[in-house]
Amino acid sequence: MRKPPETKRYHTLTDELSTRYGKKTFKIALDGSFTCPNRDGAKGTGGCAFCSLRGSGDFAGDRTRQLADQFSERLALMKRKWPDGKYIVYFQAFTNTYADPKHLQELYESAINLDPDIVGLNVGTRPDCLDDAVVAVLKELASKTDVTVELGLQTIHPGTQAAMNLCYATDDFDDAVVRLRSARIPVVAHVIDGLPDETPEMMRETIRHVAALGVAGVKIHMLHVMNGTAVGARYAADPFPLLTLTEYVSIVCDQLELLPPDVVIHRLTGDAPAALLIAPEWTKKKFVVQNEIDKELRRRDTRQGSKATRSL
Numbered sequence: 001m002r003k004p005p006e007t008k009r010y011h012t013l014t015d016e017l018s019t020r021y022g023k024k025t026f027k028i029a030l031d032g033s034f035t036c037p038n039r040d041g042a043k044g045t046g047g048c049a050f051c052s053l054r055g056s057g058d059f060a061g062d063r064t065r066q067l068a069d070q071f072s073e074r075l076a077l078m079k080r081k082w083p084d085g086k087y088i089v090y091f092q093a094f095t096n097t098y099a100d101p102k103h104l105q106e107l108y109e110s111a112i113n114l115d116p117d118i119v120g121l122n123v124g125t126r127p128d129c130l131d132d133a134v135v136a137v138l139k140e141l142a143s144k145t146d147v148t149v150e151l152g153l154q155t156i157h158p159g160t161q162a163a164m165n166l167c168y169a170t171d172d173f174d175d176a177v178v179r180l181r182s183a184r185i186p187v188v189a190h191v192i193d194g195l196p197d198e199t200p201e202m203m204r205e206t207i208r209h210v211a212a213l214g215v216a217g218v219k220i221h222m223l224h225v226m227n228g229t230a231v232g233a234r235y236a237a238d239p240f241p242l243l244t245l246t247e248y249v250s251i252v253c254d255q256l257e258l259l260p261p262d263v264v265i266h267r268l269t270g271d272a273p274a275a276l277l278i279a280p281e282w283t284k285k286k287f288v289v290q291n292e293i294d295k296e297l298r299r300r301d302t303r304q305g306s307k308a309t310r311s312l
């Protein structure tokens with residue numbers, strides 16, 4: 001495999017995809033009209049405390065429209081800027097494996113066949129919604145396209161998991177990663193820094209844990225305190241301390257140093273709709289956050305993997 005170009009001191013998704021597909025490659029977020037077992041009572045009610053009303057899919061397509069229409073609308077926007085790209089269809093909003101396996105298979109198949117330039121399928125889900133039948137569907141799909149599962153973890157700490165009403169445990173995450181890896185499906189772990197009452201060391205422990213499990217990628221972002229969420233209501237009633245930009249940058253650089261160099265860094269910033277975001281304000285300036293992370297790694301003269309103990 002060709003070595004990815006070194007545009008950063010960490011292994012970015014952009015570089016990984018350009019190397020793999022030879023072209024600029026975009027994710028196109030589609031909404032498959034899923035719900036979530038942490039909202040409908042199957043696992044819990046009210047959802048994760050930070051989750052927005054759109055199930056963390058605020059930038060996905062319009063769920064009232066057909067997949068083909070959602071895709072073509074996004075594609076037209078992309079093509080204005082990059083007429084010649086490749087595409088990964090991404091089911092992001094809510095829990096995208098929470099349905100009958102036959103329905104999942106048909107939905108995923110229809111998505112990957114929307115356009116000849118689609119090279120992959122990303123499925124975002126909870127770790128407790130991946131039984132063997134669902135994994136078998138994903139494995140079958142993986143013989144036709146590049147399938148990746150994006151798995152919410154957020155934190156390995158039970159106290160925070162309970163406070164954030166996640167309604168799954170670290171064991172669920174570990175079990176899902178092991179079974180997906182044995183089906184040769186890469187896993188991207190989602191982690192949130194700055195959850196209430198977590199120390200920097202707790203955040204580093206979460207990253208050490210996912211690194212030891214052999215995930216293929218990570219997404220890290222700062223907790224967004226948003227209107228319409230339980231976290232937002234808690235913050236409004238009794239504001240709790242949030243990480244400053246400097247603190248966040250320092251923790252993320254620690255975490256990058258702990259991750260093996262071959263783990264793909266999908267994201268180090270998040271998107272919260274401006275109309276919903278209460279705090280922290282600095283998360284709106286994604287380029288500033290990214291630049292500060294780059295500057296801090298240069299200042300330390302370290303890079304992703306400088307303190308890692310494992311390689312994939």
Ligand code: SF4
Nearest residue numbers: 036047048051055094
């Ligand atoms: S599992 Fe995902 S969709 Fe469900 S409540 Fe939590 S963040 Fe939202």
